[in-house]
Amino acid sequence: xxxxxxxxxxxxxxxxxxxxxxxxxxxxxxxxxxxxxxxxxxxxxxxxxxxxxxxxxxxxxxxxxxxxxxxxxxxxxxxxxxxxxxxxxxxxxxxxxxxxxxxxxxxxxxxxxxxxxxxxxxxxxxxxxxxxxxxxxxxxxxxxxxxxxxxxxxxxxxxxxxxxxxxxxxxxxxxxxxxxxxxxxxxxxxxxxxxxxxxxxxxxxxxxxxxxxxxxxxxxxxxxxxxxxxxxxxxxxxxxxxxxxxxxxxxxxxxxxxxxxxxxxxxxxxxxxxxxxxxxxxxxxxxxxxxxxxxxxxxxxxxxxxxxxxxxxxxxxxxxxxxxxxxxxxxxxxxxxxxxxxxxxxxxxxxxxxxxxxxxxxxxxxxxxxxxxxxxxxxxxxxxxxxxxxxxxxxxxxxxxxxxxxxxxx
Numbered sequence: 001x002x003x004x005x006x007x008x009x010x011x012x013x014x015x016x017x018x019x020x021x022x023x024x025x026x027x028x029x030x031x032x033x034x035x036x037x038x039x040x041x042x043x044x045x046x047x048x049x050x051x052x053x054x055x056x057x058x059x060x061x062x063x064x065x066x067x068x069x070x071x072x073x074x075x076x077x078x079x080x081x082x083x084x085x086x087x088x089x090x091x092x093x094x095x096x097x098x099x100x101x102x103x104x105x106x107x108x109x110x111x112x113x114x115x116x117x118x119x120x121x122x123x124x125x126x127x128x129x130x131x132x133x134x135x136x137x138x139x140x141x142x143x144x145x146x147x148x149x150x151x152x153x154x155x156x157x158x159x160x161x162x163x164x165x166x167x168x169x170x171x172x173x174x175x176x177x178x179x180x181x182x183x184x185x186x187x188x189x190x191x192x193x194x195x196x197x198x199x200x201x202x203x204x205x206x207x208x209x210x211x212x213x214x215x216x217x218x219x220x221x222x223x224x225x226x227x228x229x230x231x232x233x234x235x236x237x238x239x240x241x242x243x244x245x246x247x248x249x250x251x252x253x254x255x256x257x258x259x260x261x262x263x264x265x266x267x268x269x270x271x272x273x274x275x276x277x278x279x280x281x282x283x284x285x286x287x288x289x290x291x292x293x294x295x296x297x298x299x300x301x302x303x304x305x306x307x308x309x310x311x312x313x314x315x316x317x318x319x320x321x322x323x324x325x326x327x328x329x330x331x332x333x334x335x336x337x338x339x340x341x342x343x344x345x346x347x348x349x350x351x352x353x354x355x356x357x358x359x360x361x362x363x364x365x366x367x368x369x370x371x372x373x374x375x376x377x378x379x380x381x382x383x384x385x386x387x388x389x390x391x392x393x394x395x396x397x398x399x400x401x402x403x404x405x406x407x408x409x410x
Contacts, residue, residue, distance in 0.1 A: 005186060008174055009141070009193035012114055015169035016139035020111045024088040026166050031131050033162040035080040038127065041158070042073050049123065049151045056147050061251025061308040065121040066148055075370075076127045083131045083375035089393045090137050104404040109397040111137035112195045116215065117378060118143045118184060119200035123151035128369075128376035129198075130159050130173045136396040139172045141194065143187050146179040188213040198379050198391070203306075218387055220379030222306045223253030223334040225364045228323040228349070230340035231264040237361065238269065238339040243276050245337070245363040251308045253380060254335055254367045258303060258313040260323045266316045267291050273314075280310045287316035303330045320345050324352050333382040335359060335367040356382055356389040 019027075038045065049068040056066055089109050096106040115138045119125050126142060133140035140159075144152040152175055160170035176187060188197060188209060197217035199209045209217055227245060229238045245256035261269055270291045274282060282288070283302045284295040295314065302313045303326075317323050327336050337359035338349040346360045357367040357380075367390065369377025374392030381387045387395040 005176065005178070005183060005190075008171075008176070009190050011169075011171040012139050012141045012174050013193050015171035015174075016111070016114045018169050019134065019139055019172045020090075020113075020137045022137065022168055024090070026168060027088075027135055027137070028084045029166050030134055030159075030162045030168065031080045031084040033165060034127070034131070034158050035077040035084075037158040037162065038073055038077045038080075038155070041154075042070060045073060045151065045154050046070065048154055049148075052148060052151055062121055062147075064249070064251045066123070066151075068123055068151065072124055076124050079128055079370055079376040080131045082370070083135050083393070086135070086375055086393055089135075089397050094399060101408060102406065103408050106402040106404070107399045108402055109394065110400045112396055112398055114139045114141055114194050114196075115378065115396060116141045116143070116187065116190070116194040116197045117200060118187065118197065118205065118209070120145045120202065120205060121148050122200060123148045123155060125200055126152045126155040126175075127159075129378050130156070132376055132378055132391075132393060132396055134159070134163075134172060136393045138396055139174075141174050141176070143176040143184055144179065149179055184208070185212045188215060188217075191215055200379055202308075218379065218381050218391065219383050220253070221334065221382035222332040223255065223380070224257050224304065224306045224330060224332040225254060225335045225337070226258045226260060226323075226327050226331060227256050227337045227339065227364065228260040228317075228320070228327075229262060229265060229269055230320065230338060230342060230345055231262040232342040232345065233262075233265065233269075233339040234341060235265060235269050235272065239272050239276055241337070241339055241361070241363050242273060245365055246280060246312050247277060247310065248363075248365055250310050252365075253306070254364050255308070256312070256337070256364050257305065257307050258315065258326075258330070260315050260317050260326055261288075262323075263287070263316050263318050270314070270316075277312075280312050282312055282314050284314040285316060288314045291316075306332070320348060324349070327353055327355075331355060334380065335364040337362065337364050356380065 092109045094107045098104050115133050117129050130140045156175045159173035163170045194215040197215045199205050282295040283298040289295050333355050335357040336353045336355045369390040377390040380390050
């Protein structure tokens, strides 16, 4: 491990211990100061970010994730204020009981410690993660990508200034300076520094995490999200939901990638869908192409993929059962939606579909920490242990058992 990374890691670890004991007022004040700083220095940040976007070589989802706008910076600040307004998760008594011998047993929420986040582009993640970590008493140790290094550093500097201003160690928010692959691997193996790792990126990053990480990690996995248009669906409503889920921001994990359409409504719905989203390439099975001859033939790979682009896989199914089976085969456990007016089918979808989030008569784009009242998120977990779905403040804590006695002995 490079000496600079090891030294920085030791400083972050030390800062985490101090931050865990910081008062609620201190932690809130830091968030509010950063929220103000981002708005006051918006022009500086936009200039730095525009320079990084100008030399970025890829297109599509990567550019969208790298790019900051005035609206996105405002959203970053508003997210910090919402997180600051949330109730303090630390030392919350989750449950308590008194044993027959009079011993009182409690479980309290406490910080995890140092949260390591490896992410690609997305400078807004720098602010969101730092806000959630500091508010929950955790240090944020961040390894961003070279494409966003200057934007990330500018944001981190605002956090470090705010921490110092409120008598807290600035290393409670730190950015790895070397963005090489070799250092990323070393970062994933810092068992003496990190308590939890969270990746925010594509399949290659997830694969690297699985291969190299020695620290416990929570996967912010692929979002191969489906929408099933049931035979009983309000088709106007279904059209609005699919269009929003696919086109409002196609490069994010909660965008729809496949629409399953019941055969009873396929002829009418598919024609309307093709007319509504001419900018989207539709890739369909034979039954879809019988209605839409211009659609590209769909392969198995198309049903497995997270396109993160203006491409949508389409399949005609005969029943709810077939739709559920398709999701079980190809879904990634992220977010799965049904559009239906049949309460029985809606409940069956909720009970039978295995995913972090199931959605009834709404867009998958709502599966987001900010939209669900968390203020922000460090990711959307597709795992089942520790955290599942959007990870907010409480998902960045663990439990401590506290036993209160009066001279009890066993």
